[in-house]
Amino acid sequence: MSGPPFVTRFAPSPTGLLHRGHAFSALTAFAAAQAVRGRLLLRIEDLDRTRCRPEFVTAIHEDLAWIGLAWERPVRQQSDHLETYAAALATLKAQGLLYRCFKTRSDLEGEIAGAPHEPMDAYRGAALAAAEEARRVAAGEPYAWRLSLAAAERVLGGFAGLTFVVEGEGLVQARPELGGDVVLARKDGAVAYHLACVTDDALQGITHVIRGADLIQAAHVQRLLQALLGLPTPVYRHHRLLAGPDGKRLAKRDRAETLRDLRARGMTAAELRGEIGFD
Ligand code: GLU
Numbered sequence: 531m532s533g534p535p536f537v538t539r540f541a542p543s544p545t546g547l548l549h550r551g552h553a554f555s556a557l558t559a560f561a562a563a564q565a566v567r568g569r570l571l572l573r574i575e576d577l578d579r580t581r582c583r584p585e586f587v588t589a590i591h592e593d594l595a596w597i598g599l600a601w602e603r604p605v606r607q608q609s610d611h612l613e614t615y616a617a618a619l620a621t622l623k624a625q626g627l628l629y630r631c632f633k634t635r636s637d638l639e640g641e642i643a644g645a646p647h648e649p650m651d652a653y654r655g656a657a658l659a660a661a662e663e664a665r666r667v668a669a670g671e672p673y674a675w676r677l678s679l680a681a682a683e684r685v686l687g688g689f690a691g692l693t694f695v696v697e698g699e700g701l702v703q704a705r706p707e708l709g710g711d712v713v714l715a716r717k718d719g720a721v722a723y724h725l726a727c728v729t730d731d732a733l734q735g736i737t738h739v740i741r742g743a744d745l746i747q748a749a750h751v752q753r754l755l756q757a758l759l760g761l762p763t764p765v766y767r768h769h770r771l772l773a774g775p776d777g778k779r780l781a782k783r784d785r786a787e788t789l790r791d792l793r794a795r796g797m798t799a800a801e802l803r804g805e806i807g808f809d
Pocket of ligand 1: 540541542543575727740741745
């Protein structure tokens with residue numbers, strides 16, 4: 531007996547050691563796949579060369595094996611596929627969907643301070659006059675490529691047709707404006723998360739994206755990119771985020787206790803699984 535295909539993934543970024551929150555996310559995806567005899571893939575999202583480190587990639591493999599996760603090989607590591615993401619970027623560029631953004635973080639912070647109701651990540655820019663842009667490019671000023679929501683809206687004839695299924699909620703209308711004109715290639719040339727993510731979800735045949743509720747907004751932006759690139763849309767499932775003893779969500783930057791730490795102080799994988807609800 532076999533049901534419809536079910537392929538999900540766990541896609542950590544190797545910017546630090548994994549903590550309980552990652553274990554919870556990985557085990558949630560694993561359990562969902564196991565329940566329907568589906569497949570779980572691991573994807574290493576290491577495009578941010580300034581923050582990702584090879585030793586954290588090794589640690590991800592070790593820590594996930596320790597908690598009892600099993601995943602298919604080969605593992606896709608994004609830094610091995612830069613030309614694939616460059617091609618996706620070029621496809622969008624050729625449709626006139628991207629514009630250069632020369633602004634620095636402090637320029638943006640200044641603008642946001644002047645418009646406090648616009649969240650920092652919902653930047654909406656205007657293209658520069660051609661002559662000014664050419665001058666800055668010629669002067670070697672670095673720039674990011676942003677997706678123009680206005681251009682995307684024109685190309686698609688509006689966003690009304692953009693819907694996706696969120697488990698537990700049903701059909702949801704995508705609101706890409708929540709994320710604003712997102713950066714798709716950074717000033718240092720690195721392709722940004724959303725573009726690599728939709729490209730890989732499609733290439734890997736992901737049918738179900740299962741990830742934390744911190745990425746709810748990402749689905750709205752990613753649905754738009756799928757439409758612009760002609761890619762299929764998976765089903766989305768968002769799981770709750772584990773909180774630390776202070777009630778705040780666990781995060782690498784707050785130095786949440788790592789799986790390494792737990793193991794070093796003698797916790798067994800079974801104890802950890804039990805503690806976060808996977809017996
Ligand atoms: N690499 C992302 C992160 O570590 C996860 C992306 C995703 O699951 O779509 O937060």
